[in-house]
Amino acid sequence: MAQQRLDFLRETFRNLRSTGSVAPSSRFLCRAIAGKIDPARARTIVELGPGDGVITHYILERMQPDAQLLIFEINEVFVKKLHVTFQHDKRVTIIHDSAENMGRYLEERGIASVDCIISGIPFIMLPEILAQRITTECLRWLGMGCRFGQFHYFPLMLPFYKRIFGNVDVEVVPLNIPPALIVCCEKR
Numbered sequence: 001m002a003q004q005r006l007d008f009l010r011e012t013f014r015n016l017r018s019t020g021s022v023a024p025s026s027r028f029l030c031r032a033i034a035g036k037i038d039p040a041r042a043r044t045i046v047e048l049g050p051g052d053g054v055i056t057h058y059i060l061e062r063m064q065p066d067a068q069l070l071i072f073e074i075n076e077v078f079v080k081k082l083h084v085t086f087q088h089d090k091r092v093t094i095i096h097d098s099a100e101n102m103g104r105y106l107e108e109r110g111i112a113s114v115d116c117i118i119s120g121i122p123f124i125m126l127p128e129i130l131a132q133r134i135t136t137e138c139l140r141w142l143g144m145g146c147r148f149g150q151f152h153y154f155p156l157m158l159p160f161y162k163r164i165f166g167n168v169d170v171e172v173v174p175l176n177i178p179p180a181l182i183v184c185c186e187k188r
Contacts, residue, residue: 024054025120028175029151033118033182034058036149042115046141047071048099048134049121053082059118060089067091070106070114072099099134106141113143119150124157135164142187150183161185 025033033055037045039062050056050071059069071086071094073079079096086092095105099121106114117138123131138148148165150157155170162168165185173180 024052025151025180026173026176027058029173029180029182030055030058032171032173033149033151034062036118036147036182036184037062037116038147039064041146043067044111044114045069046102046114046117046138048102048117048119048138049073050082051075051078051120053078053085055118055120056082056086056092060086060091063091065091068093070095070102070109072097072102072105074098100130100137102137103141111141113146114141115143115146117142117146117148119148121150123150123160124152124154128160131160132164135161139164139187144187146187148185148187150185152181152183153178155181158183 037059042063043066045059045063045067047056047059047069050073056069056071063069069092071082071092073082073094073096076096079094082094086094097105099119119138121134123135142148150161158168158170161183166188167185169184171182171184173182
C-alpha cells in the first residue's frame with residue numbers, strides 16, 4: 001500500500017496536468033462514485049482517466065459477470081500498471097488513448113451506447129475546448145437515462161457540466177484528501 005502511494009505521488013509530480021491529484025482517491029470517494037453505477041442496468045461502462053486503478057476495483061465490484069469495462073488512460077506508466085493489475089479480469093479492456101477518441105473504439109466493438117461513464121479526468125486543468133470535446137463525446141455515447149459521474153475538488157466546473165448535460169447533481173465526499181465533489185449528470 002505504501003509503495004502504491006509512493007508510485008502514485010511520483011507519477012503525479014511528473015505529470016500533474018494529466019493526473020490532477022496529489023493523493024490516490026480514498027475508499028469513501030471510490031465507493032461513492034462507483035455507487036453511481038446501476039449494476040442491474042449497466043452492461044457497458046467506460047472509465048476515463050483511472051490513474052493507477054484505485055476506483056476501477058470498486059467499479060468492478062458493482063459490475064455483473066457479463067458486463068464490460070472500457071478504460072481510457074493516456075499516461076503510459078498508469079496503462080502498464082492497469083494491464084498488470086487487471087490482466088485476469090476478462091471484463092476489462094484498457095485503451096491507451098485520449099477519451100476524446102472513445103467513439104472510434106466503441107464503434108470498432110459494435111457498441112451503440114454506454115450505460116455509465118465514470119471519470120477522473122482533471123477537466124479543470126485541461127484547455128476548455130478539449131474538456132468540451134471529451135464531455136460532448138460522453139453525452140453522445142451515453143444511453144438515454146444513463147449517467148456520467150466525475151469527481152472534482154472544487155465546484156468551479158459545475159456550470160460547465162450544466163451547460164453540456166443540462167443537469168447536475170452534486171455529492172460531497174468529506175473523507176478524502178482533499179475533500180471531493182462527485183458531479184453526476186444524466187442524459188435526458
